[in-house]
Amino acid sequence: MTFVNWLKRNLVVIAGLLTLAYLLLPNVIVTVFSFNKPNGRFNYEWQQFSTDAWKDPCGVADMCGSLSLSLQIAFWATLGATALGTAIAFALVRYRFRARGAVNSLIFLPMAMPEVVMAASLLTLFLNMGAELGFWTVLIAHIMFCLSFVVTAVKARVMSMDPRLEQAAQDLYAGPFQTFVRVTLPIAAPGIAAGALLAFALSFDDFIITNFNAGSTVTFPMFVWGSAQRGTPVQINVIGTAMFVVAVLFVLASMVIGNRRNRRKA
Amino acid sequence: MKTTDATDRGGDVRLSGISKTYGSFTAVHPLDLTVPQGSFFALLGASGCGKTTTLRMIAGLEEPSTGTVHLGDQDVTALPPYKRPVNTVFQSYALFPHLDIFENVAFGLRRRGIKSVKKQVEEMLDLVQLGEQARKKPHQLSGGQQQRVAVARALINHPKVLLLDEPLGALDLKLRRQMQLELKRIQTEVGITFVHVTHDQEEAMTMADTVAVMNGGRVEQLGAPADLYENPRTTFVANFLGTSNLIEAEVDSTSGDDIVVKAAGDKLVLPAERCSAATTTGGKVLVGVRPEKIGLTHADEAGTVPEGRNRITGKIANTSFIGVSTQYVVDCAACPGFEVYVQNIDRDPRLVPGADVVLHWNPAHTFGLDAAQDIDAGVAEEEAA
Numbered sequence: 001m002t003f004v005n006w007l008k009r010n011l012v013v014i015a016g017l018l019t020l021a022y023l024l025l026p027n028v029i030v031t032v033f034s035f036n037k038p039n040g041r042f043n044y045e046w047q048q049f050s051t052d053a054w055k056d057p058c059g060v061a062d063m064c065g066s067l068s069l070s071l072q073i074a075f076w077a078t079l080g081a082t083a084l085g086t087a088i089a090f091a092l093v094r095y096r097f098r099a100r101g102a103v104n105s106l107i108f109l110p111m112a113m114p115e116v117v118m119a120a121s122l123l124t125l126f127l128n129m130g131a132e133l134g135f136w137t138v139l140i141a142h143i144m145f146c147l148s149f150v151v152t153a154v155k156a157r158v159m160s161m162d163p164r165l166e167q168a169a170q171d172l173y174a175g176p177f178q179t180f181v182r183v184t185l186p187i188a189a190p191g192i193a194a195g196a197l198l199a200f201a202l203s204f205d206d207f208i209i210t211n212f213n214a215g216s217t218v219t220f221p222m223f224v225w226g227s228a229q230r231g232t233p234v235q236i237n238v239i240g241t242a243m244f245v246v247a248v249l250f251v252l253a254s255m256v257i258g259n260r261r262n263r264r265k266a
Numbered sequence: 267m268k269t270t271d272a273t274d275r276g277g278d279v280r281l282s283g284i285s286k287t288y289g290s291f292t293a294v295h296p297l298d299l300t301v302p303q304g305s306f307f308a309l310l311g312a313s314g315c316g317k318t319t320t321l322r323m324i325a326g327l328e329e330p331s332t333g334t335v336h337l338g339d340q341d342v343t344a345l346p347p348y349k350r351p352v353n354t355v356f357q358s359y360a361l362f363p364h365l366d367i368f369e370n371v372a373f374g375l376r377r378r379g380i381k382s383v384k385k386q387v388e389e390m391l392d393l394v395q396l397g398e399q400a401r402k403k404p405h406q407l408s409g410g411q412q413q414r415v416a417v418a419r420a421l422i423n424h425p426k427v428l429l430l431d432e433p434l435g436a437l438d439l440k441l442r443r444q445m446q447l448e449l450k451r452i453q454t455e456v457g458i459t460f461v462h463v464t465h466d467q468e469e470a471m472t473m474a475d476t477v478a479v480m481n482g483g484r485v486e487q488l489g490a491p492a493d494l495y496e497n498p499r500t501t502f503v504a505n506f507l508g509t510s511n512l513i514e515a516e517v518d519s520t521s522g523d524d525i526v527v528k529a530a531g532d533k534l535v536l537p538a539e540r541c542s543a544a545t546t547t548g549g550k551v552l553v554g555v556r557p558e559k560i561g562l563t564h565a566d567e568a569g570t571v572p573e574g575r576n577r578i579t580g581k582i583a584n585t586s587f588i589g590v591s592t593q594y595v596v597d598c599a600a601c602p603g604f605e606v607y608v609q610n611i612d613r614d615p616r617l618v619p620g621a622d623v624v625l626h627w628n629p630a631h632t633f634g635l636d637a638a639q640d641i642d643a644g645v646a647e648e649e650a651a
Contacts, residue, residue, distance in 0.1 A: 162358075164357075164358075164360040165360050165362060165363075167327050167347070167354075168354070168356055168360040168362070169362075170326075170327070170346070170348045171325060171326075171327070171347050171348070171353055171356075171420075172348075172374035172377060172419070172420075172423070173348045173349075173374050173378050173423070174373075175346075178377060179348075182373075182377075187363065189364075
């Protein structure tokens with residue numbers, strides 16, 4: 001009876017912990033196996049502890065090249081999609097123009113369409129245009145599918161913005177440019193940042209669209225996929241773990257900064 | 267703190283033939299209005315009467331369809347808001363949420379390229395008693411404090427005119443009273459022209475030197491609060507500012523400076539100078555009297571009512587005790603639902619619902635209006651607001 005009561009009181013906590021475990025277990029496995037020393041080419045069974053892979057993360061041929069390519073593409077795709085998506089979001093919320101309704105729904109098409117369909121149709125388009133497949137075709141494709149996510153994130157923020165804030169800025173001697181830089185942009189920033197992070201993550205780990213449109217270029221997800229056929233080097237786990245740690249550090253840093261700012265204000 | 271002397275007319279606001287139409291809807295009909303330098307001017311009206319549109323045209327946030335806006339001798343009609351020497355306190359304040367109080371107040375100075383703002387900002391925050399809060403964000407302040415920040419943010423720029431768009435609308439009643447006095451104090455101290463938009467007639471009367479009552483995109487009447495209250499010229503003003511008892515009557519005769527009218531058998535006297543309508547014998551006129559001007563006497567003592575007072579008889583329909591006064595609703599033949607406010611000095615216990623009473627008042631307190639108007643204009647609007 002007391003156990004049932006205890007369960008009742010702590011059900012939410014237990015459910016929360018289980019969900020967290022469900023989310024984090026794969027990451028834990030990746031990290032643990034980055035310290036493995038596998039027998040043979042596949043890193044699927046625990047053999048013995050070793051830091052060999054951590055000492056030589058680029059020890060696998062072509063892996064770090066593909067990693068740097070992926071990071072470059074993700075950087076430029078994030079920049080392009082964020083700039084375009086922010087502009088589109090502002091246009092959709094702030095202005096009334098013909099075809100506004102159509103744009104509003106069409107912008108979500110890349111989100112809703114199966115990726116493989118989009119990948120194939122993009123390839124058809126590039127081939128018909130005679131474009132050379134590689135860095136640029138991948139970048140164009142990434143900007144395209146990241147755009148809808150950025151628009152969604154920024155639009156939500158802009159919709160909740162009071163247009164009177166910009167009027168107040170103009171009333172206080174800020175011209176159109178100053179108004180945008182000093183008031184509009186800082187207030188929309190959390191939405192824009194969320195859109196940009198989403199775009200980076202989506203671009204960095206995209207496989208299907210990239211695989212169709214990359215030609216002979218190899219991005220990091222393509223490298224992982226390709227090497228999985230022949231054997232999985234431990235270094236893949238090292239890179240995966242490193243990415244995870246960097247992401248967590250980003251989140252922690254932003255939390256610490258936010259807390260400190262609040263404490264100073266109070 | 268005074269930035270302008272009496273001879274400087276730079277703070278005059280002159281609107282000439284200004285109007286605003288949206289498609290087929292006319293928000294403001296062509297309007298001429300002069301707000302003298304240094305005055306506290308209120309635009310009063312129900313929502314949708316065009317008062318905020320008028321204010322926004324002065325600020326430059328709305329482009330007039332016709333007409334011009336002058337500040338002093340300068341025609342500012344074509345200037346964008348950020349080039350006009352005018353600042354606005356917005357409805358719900360529009361404080362910048364990402365900046366702290368100090369930076370909110372410093373915003374206008376910084377945009378004009380002023381580098382050392384610290385001293386000015388601190389002085390201004392002291393004026394509105396918020397020196398301690400300089401490093402807080404707007405959402406950490408109470409409504410009244412946010413309101414004062416909005417005022418400080420506008421005033422620090424020493425505008426020629428300060429525009430206030432329903433600045434107290436979001437505050438509770440007690441705080442609103444306090445801020446009314448506060449704003450009036452600040453206005454007297456800095457001597458800047460204030461143009462204040464409000465739907466609250468008490469607020470307009472308490473604070474403003476001059477009130478313009480707007481209705482349907484037009485100014486119905488303009489004047490000092492007491493003048494508007496005592497001498498309304500339209501039924502809208504009579505009903506929107508306070509309460510009026512309006513009686514439909516027929517002109518009986520004129521004798522000297524007085525007009526004698528008949529309403530359901532009672533003869534009433536009305537000073538000719540207080541009648542804004544044309545009067546011909548046999549013509550219709552609306553006779554008005556404010557509820558607090560009326561004496562209420564039980565019918566048994568009708569003889570004690572002095573001669574020479576306007577009197578009508580009726581039956582009390584309803585009473586409500588307010589504390590300082592008692593409000594009676596009296597049904598009369600001439601006017602059902604006649605309102606009477608009597609101060610609670612000596613309460614007559616016989617004045618209960620159902621009692622027959624005589625209503626009487628000094629004829630000098632009677633005003634006359636054109637009978638061609640809607641007798642209930644302004645009543646519903648006030649309730650809605």
